Every structure is written in structure tokens, then in C-alpha cells.
Amino acid sequence: MDAFTTHTGTAAPLRRSNVDTDQIIPAEYLKRITRTGFEDGLFVAWRTNEPDFVLNQPQYADASILVAGPDFGTGSSREHANWALLDGGFRVVISSRFADIFRNNSTKSGLLTVILPQDQVEALWTAIEADPALPVTVDLQAKEVRYGSTAVPFEIDDYVRWRLLEGLDDVGLTERHLDDVAAFEAQRPAWLPKALPALPA
Amino acid sequence: MGRTLAQKVYEQHVVRRTAGEPDLLYIDLHLVHEVTSPQAFDGLRAAGRTVRRPDLTMATEDHNVPTLDILKPIADPVSRAQVEALRRNTAEFGIRLAPMGDRDQGIVHVIGPQLGLTQPGMTIVCGDSHTSTHGAFGALAFGIGTSEVEHVLATQTLPQHPAKQMAVTVDGKLPRGVSAKDIILAVIAEIGTGGGQGHVIEYRGSAIEALSMEARMTICNMSIEAGARAGLIAPDQTTFDFLQGRPHAPQGADWDAAVAHWRTLRSDDDAVFDREVHIDAASLTPYVTWGTNPGQGLPIGERVPDPAQIADESERRAAESALAYMGLTPGTPLREIEVDTVFLGSCTNGRIEDLRVAAEMLRGRTIDPHTRMLVVPGSVGVKQQAEAEGLDRVFLEAGAEWRGAGCSMCLGMNPDQLKPGERSASTSNRNFQGRQGKGGRTHLVSPAVAAATALTGRLTAPSDLTDVRATAGV
Numbered sequence: 001m002d003a004f005t006t007h008t009g010t011a012a013p014l015r016r017s018n019v020d021t022d023q024i025i026p027a028e029y030l031k032r033i034t035r036t037g038f039e040d041g042l043f044v045a046w047r048t049n050e051p052d053f054v055l056n057q058p059q060y061a062d063a064s065i066l067v068a069g070p071d072f073g074t075g076s077s078r079e080h081a082n083w084a085l086l087d088g089g090f091r092v093v094i095s096s097r098f099a100d101i102f103r104n105n106s107t108k109s110g111l112l113t114v115i116l117p118q119d120q121v122e123a124l125w126t127a128i129e130a131d132p133a134l135p136v137t138v139d140l141q142a143k144e145v146r147y148g149s150t151a152v153p154f155e156i157d158d159y160v161r162w163r164l165l166e167g168l169d170d171v172g173l174t175e176r177h178l179d180d181v182a183a184f185e186a187q188r189p190a191w192l193p194k195a196l197p198a199l200p201a
Numbered sequence: 202m203g204r205t206l207a208q209k210v211y212e213q214h215v216v217r218r219t220a221g222e223p224d225l226l227y228i229d230l231h232l233v234h235e236v237t238s239p240q241a242f243d244g245l246r247a248a249g250r251t252v253r254r255p256d257l258t259m260a261t262e263d264h265n266v267p268t269l270d271i272l273k274p275i276a277d278p279v280s281r282a283q284v285e286a287l288r289r290n291t292a293e294f295g296i297r298l299a300p301m302g303d304r305d306q307g308i309v310h311v312i313g314p315q316l317g318l319t320q321p322g323m324t325i326v327c328g329d330s331h332t333s334t335h336g337a338f339g340a341l342a343f344g345i346g347t348s349e350v351e352h353v354l355a356t357q358t359l360p361q362h363p364a365k366q367m368a369v370t371v372d373g374k375l376p377r378g379v380s381a382k383d384i385i386l387a388v389i390a391e392i393g394t395g396g397g398q399g400h401v402i403e404y405r406g407s408a409i410e411a412l413s414m415e416a417r418m419t420i421c422n423m424s425i426e427a428g429a430r431a432g433l434i435a436p437d438q439t440t441f442d443f444l445q446g447r448p449h450a451p452q453g454a455d456w457d458a459a460v461a462h463w464r465t466l467r468s469d470d471d472a473v474f475d476r477e478v479h480i481d482a483a484s485l486t487p488y489v490t491w492g493t494n495p496g497q498g499l500p501i502g503e504r505v506p507d508p509a510q511i512a513d514e515s516e517r518r519a520a521e522s523a524l525a526y527m528g529l530t531p532g533t534p535l536r537e538i539e540v541d542t543v544f545l546g547s548c549t550n551g552r553i554e555d556l557r558v559a560a561e562m563l564r565g566r567t568i569d570p571h572t573r574m575l576v577v578p579g580s581v582g583v584k585q586q587a588e589a590e591g592l593d594r595v596f597l598e599a600g601a602e603w604r605g606a607g608c609s610m611c612l613g614m615n616p617d618q619l620k621p622g623e624r625s626a627s628t629s630n631r632n633f634q635g636r637q638g639k640g641g642r643t644h645l646v647s648p649a650v651a652a653a654t655a656l657t658g659r660l661t662a663p664s665d666l667t668d669v670r671a672t673a674g675v
Contacts, residue, residue: 108348
């Protein structure tokens with residue numbers, strides 16, 4: 001995972017609520033067994049069927065920050081949704097509310113999700129619609145979103161922030177505690193099920 | 202202060218707790234399928250890691266599998282490559298796989314309970330958001346992404362934070378023809394798709410206690426559609442009776458020890474929930490969705506809503522866009538909506554009880570000639586059971602198609618898809634745009650409503666069919 005410290009780019013306003021993972025990337029793109037190259041599936045139905053969809057507008061084509069309505073990322077557990085956004089050039093998604101699994105996946109893939117109050121999302125929408133070239137900075141060190149003369153603080157779990165700032169791999173961190181895992185395993189009840197061997201019905 | 206059931210199960214699995222870090226939670230069972238695992242196995246290989254507990258890991262093929270000609274190679278080369286990757290990975294890392302054609306193959310959330318691998322008090326994860334299904338047994342079960350799949354394969358643990366606690370209490374007696382699916386659609390319509398965000402939901406109350414295990418699984422399955430990663434129900438005699446004698450259930454003295462533990466798995470009387478919701482079961486009628494998220498549902502006697510009358514701007518905009526996509530006019534009675542396809546199946550409603558309910562309504566009758574009905578058992582085990590009971594004949598004689606087991610039209614990763622503009626009544630869990638095929642339009646319904654709808658060709662409550670009601674007991 002790439003480290004995330006601070007990012008400055010332009011932002012695209014996605015004025016939709018309940019953007020589900022099937023819209024972010026449809027299931028047919030999930031048949032691939034690679035971890036990259038999902039940009040062609042990103043919002044593909046809306047990009048194909050709606051000429052005025054925000055990401056079809058040239059002034060937002062290079063946006064790297066997505067500013068979405070509430071309940072972004074609902075539905076499936078597919079981390080492909082996070083990968084597709086990263087592959088599509090996004091480093092940050094801002095919304096007033098994210099689905100739990102999507103948000104958790106983002107902390108593993110290096111996509112930063114920032115929660116702002118809905119009125120702050122609206123203010124940001126207004127600003128980037130007035131000036132699509134407006135630089136927006138998302139500063140994870142300072143826990144702040146800045147644009148024009150505005151600075152809006154945001155909250156994020158300290159441990160998640162540290163991992164993102166350092167670009168650390170969770171598995172490596174957990175492997176430091178495998179003695180604790182072995183001790184836990186030693187006291188698990190013997191009757192708990194095992195998948196091996198297969199038993200007859 | 203008392204603790205909730207979910208808090209008890211969580212605490213019993215904390216491997217390590219340190220201030221300023223997430224808890225490290227032990228995972229008792231890791232279910233794996235072909236779609237969300239290949240990149241995780243690649244990650245293990247790249248780092249030179251192994252699978253810590255192959256004996257606590259079980260894989261199956263479900264999302265991509267065709268439901269016709271299942272013994273031939275998969276025609277779609279991309280689907281075939283993904284299934285072949287799972288076969289290579291499970292062989293290399295020593296994981297049990299139930300492949301196509303195997304007696305244990307099926308939707309991952311159907312086979313876990315069927316084999317007795319899903320038991321009360323366990324922690325269960327899978328790279329699939331409908332892992333919440335297993336909460337019906339009083340397990341703490343939730344969906345994870347591919348990075349977490351890799352983490353569990355490598356360490357059998359996950360970093361976690363305790364969730365907030367929500368209680369959904371359903372008291373009273375369900376009217377005839379109203380089922381678990383209607384309960385959960387009503388809950389989601391009430392609290393919204395984000396209502397359970399950050400929470401684990403415990404379903405309780407007399408109406409929940411009266412439900413079979415299949416019905417409890419239907420409810421827990423759709424917890425994620427209410428925004429909650431997990432939903433669960435305290436285990437009771439119904440749970441124990443379902444499990445006893447299953448291949449991986451404990452036996453003899455082990456059974457007694459397990460049941461003694463399982464009986465302790467209840468929320469304390471003084472447990473405090475962060476949020477409580479109450480539903481009166483007697484007031485429910487069959488629910489159907491009209492929009493493109495599962496919270497956009499109404500009792501079947503209602504009409505398509507008018508966005509102009511929705512005060513909240515974001516909700517109004519969502520309703521306008523949903524109706525445009527669904528091709529519906531405000532004010533249309535839901536019962537007048539005609540469908541092209543009825544899909545009976547999925548991890549929500551693809552179990553034997555779901556097939557029995559639908560078959561009893563179709564027995565001796567013929568479905569509407571303009572309507573296609575696809576019946577897809579949730580697993581090979583369900584399929585064999587249904588065939589032993591003669592249900593396959595009932596469906597076929599009514600004019601429905603009887604297929605092999607898999608996820609099928611729930612998400613159309615196999616050839617079972619809606620065509621653009623086609624409309625379905627579906628017993629699955631998501632009515633998202635394009636979910637069942639590009640341009641497809643989905644109405645979520647219960648198995649009983651699905652069968653009634655197949656008979657008439659438009660959204661229909663079981664109680665609308667006066668001639669069917671007497672024989673089907675609905």
C-alpha cells in the first residue's frame with residue numbers, strides 16, 4: 001500500500017446518495033484475478049449511458065478527489081470498488097457517510113475516505129462547481145481539507161491515520177503477535193468445527 | 202452493566218488488546234469463494250506466506266457457476282479462469298474445496314450451515330457482504346474485503362474495533378402469507394440503507410423466536426442492506442435441533458459441552474443497546490421494493506411514491522432517479538406492475554424451505570405464459586433434497602425452469618441475466634441498477650410473492666390468489 005500524507009488535486013462533485021458498489025464497478029469486472037487495471041469498470045454504466053455524468057465532463061476528467069452524497073459505497077464487500085477508484089486516478093473520496101465495509105477496505109488499499117458534515121460537503125460542491133480547476137488539498141497530517149480560503153477539519157482514527165501515513169501492511173503488523181495467536185489457539189474448545197477432513201452427510 | 206450477545210462473542214475472541222490499537226480478533230471459520238480470493242492468494246505468494254489454518258478454511262465455487270450444463274467446462278473464458286485460479290490456489294495451500302459437481306458445492310452462505318460448520322458463538326468471515334447470514338446461529342459473522350481475506354489466510358485473525366449495538370425487536374404473530382423476507386424489507390425501509398452503519402443488529406422478540414433457521418438466515422442475510430456488517434439472533438432449541446446430526450456438528454459428550462456453552466449466548470437483561478427499533482409483526486403485509494436501493498420498499502398494497510412529496514432533497518433526488526431507471530410512474534398501484542422474469546434463489550431465499558413455500562403455491566397450476574421463472578437452489582444439497590421431495594417436478598410442471606446451484610441471477614456473474622429493460626420479481630437481496638443484468642429492473646420480494654407473481658405476471662400477494670390460498674396454507 002502506498003503511503004498517504006497529503007494530496008492536492010481537483011475535485012469532482014458526485015451529487016448522488018447511496019452510490020452502491022455495483023455502480024462503482026459492476027460484477028462482470030470482478031471476474032478478473034488481477035489487483036490493478038479496473039479503471040475501465042469505474043462507474044461504467046453512468047459513464048456509458050449518461051452523457052452529462054460528472055466524470056464525462058472535461059472539466060472534471062482529471063479530478064483526483066471525489067465528493068459524493070451520503071451513504072457512499074453501500075452493498076458488496078468487493079475491494080475492487082476501492083481499486084477501481086484508485087486506478088481511475090482518485091486518491092480521496094469525501095462524503096458525509098460511508099458504508100462500513102467500503103470504508104474499512106479503503107484503509108487497506110490506500111484510498112483515503114474523509115467524512116465531512118453534509119453542509120460542508122454542500123459547500124465544497126458549490127465551490128468546485130463554480131470553479132472546477134479549484135485546487136483542493138486533503139492533509140492527513142493536519143487532518144484538514146483546504147480549498148480557497150476555507151479549511152475544514154476532519155476526524156480519523158489515530159491508528160488508521162498512522163498506518164496510512166506510513167503505508168504499513170496489516171499482515172506484517174499482526175505477525176509481530178503470532179505468539180499471542182498461538183496461545184489463544186491452545187485454549188480453544190476441542191469441539192469447535194474443522195473443515196478438514198470432509199465428513200459424510 | 203450487562204453485555205449484548207454480540208459483545209459476548211466478540212470478547213471471547215479477543216487475542217490481544219492494547220490501548221491505541223485495534224483489538225486482534227480470532228476467526229473460527231473462513232469461507233472462501235472464487236471472486237474475492239485470487240488477489241489474496243497472490244499476496245500470500247508474493248510475501249512467501251502460508252495459510253495458517255487450512256483446517257478452519259473452506260472454499261466453494263458459487264458466483265460464476267453456470268446453472269445449466271454444469272459438468273461441462275465454463276463457456277465464458279474469464280469466469281473459467283477465475284474458477285481455475287481457485288482450484289489451483291486451494292490445492293497449493295491445502296484448503297478444502299467444494300467444486301462444481303461436488304455434493305457440498307453451493308452458495309457459500311448456504312453450505313456453511315448445511316454442513317454444520319456454522320455454529321453458535323463462532324466468529325465467521327468471508328469475502329462477501331452476505332456473510333451476515335451466519336448470524337442466524339448466534340455467530341458473529343461479517344463480510345470482508347480481499348486485503349482482509351489475505352490477512353485471515355495468513356494469521357487467522359483480524360484487527361477490529363467493537364461495533365455499536367442495535368436491537369430490532371419484532372413481537373407478535375406474522376399474518377398468513379407474510380414471511381421473514383417481509384420483516385427484513387420492512388426493517389430496511391424503516392431505518393434506511395445507512396441506518397445500521399457502525400452497528401451489529403440483534404434481532405429478537407417473539408416473532409423472531411417463532412422463525413425457522415431458514416427464515417432467521419433470510420433476516421440476518423440482509424443486515425448489510427440496512428448498513429450493518431453483522432446481524433445475529435440468540436441460539437435456542439430451534440438452532441440446536443437444526444444443527445444436531447449435521448456432518449461437522451459436535452457429537453456425544455462434545456455435543457453436550459457445546460450446547461451448554463451455546464445456552465449462555467444471550468444478551469443480558471440489563472444489556473444496553475445504542476439504538477432500538479420495534480416492529481409489530483401483526484401489522485406487516487408483503488413488502489416489495491419499487492426503487493434501486495433496498496430501503497425503497499413498501500407494502501404491496503401501496504402505490505409507486507411521488508418524489509415531489511418527499512421533503513428531504515437527497516431522498517427526493519434518489520427517488521426521481523430510481524423511478525426513471527425503473528420505468529415507473531408515480532401513483533401506479535404496485536400490484537399493477539408487470540414482470541418478465543421471476544427469480545427464486547440466492548443466499549437470501551435459496552434454501553429448502555423457500556422452495557417448499559413456492560412449490561406449494563405452484564402445485565397443479567401454470568405460471569403466466571409471458572413470464573419466465575428461474576428456480577435456482579442455493580446448493581447441491583438443497584437441490585437433492587428438493588428433488589427427493591418432488592419439488593423439481595412441481596416447478597417444471599408449472600412451467601418454471603429448474604437449474605443447478607449457485608448465485609445465478611442475484612448478480613448475473615454467470616449467464617443468468619436480465620436483458621436491458623426487463624423487469625424481475627426477485628427473492629435476492631439487491632435491487633441496484635444493473636445488478637441482475639445491464640438495464641435490468643429488480644423488485645425484491647419474498648418466495649411466496651415470487652410464486653404468486655409468476656402465476657399472474659404482475660406483482661401479487663399470496664392472499665390475492667383465493668384459489669391458491671387454501672392449498673398453500675398462506
